[in-house]
Amino acid sequence: MSRSVRSQLNPAAAPDYLPIVSGLVVIDDMSDDSGVNINGPDSLEGALLYILIGIAIISYGGYDYVQQTEAVRESVEVDATITELDIETDSGTSSNPGANFDPVVEFEYTYNGTEYTGTKIYPADIEQNYETQSGAESAIEEYEQGTQTTAYVSPDQPGDAFLKDQTSNAPIIAIVLGGVFTLFATVSAVRKL
Helix, strand or coil, X not given: CXXXXXXXXXXXXXXXXCXXXXXXXXXXXXXXXXXXXXXXXCCHHHHHHHHHHHHHHHHHHHHHHHHHHHHHHHCEEEEEEEEEEEEEEEXXXXXXXCCEEXXXXXXXXXXXXXXXXXXXXXXXXXXXXXXXHHHHHHHHCCCCCCCXXXXXXXXXXEEEEECCCCCCCXXXXXXXXXXXXXXXXXXXXXXHC
């Protein structure tokens, strides 16, 4: 990039260069077309819809975080048998081309005389995925298919056991992403007024 960061922060330092704000992101109007070009919603109604979606993401992340915290606090230990371990690869889409790796675990356990099958590593409903295969493998490296382990069950939801008696950061990531989405949508809505 041929322009200095100082000129982006202080337009007076480079009077021939002024960043152009379009939509949600500052656009560099540079001759080499290396600027980011992301437009926000076309109307105030669209921006308001984006704000509602952002708030919904924040709410769901917050709800999931509270639920998993309660599940960890109220859980009891049960014996479980690991029946399946795998890593699934999601190659992404054309708009989001990066690959994600999801650890898959399945285990059987009995609680109060009833047999269940569980698939959760953490108590959160929002699943945690990884950008590398080694990261996904590390999430399940302590388990082996056919071996006994300890699972954790919330007495209120005995069919929803999990293997790690700790909270996941996936709901927090959802809250942060929802917050950023809402912030950008709010900025866009204010500009439409």
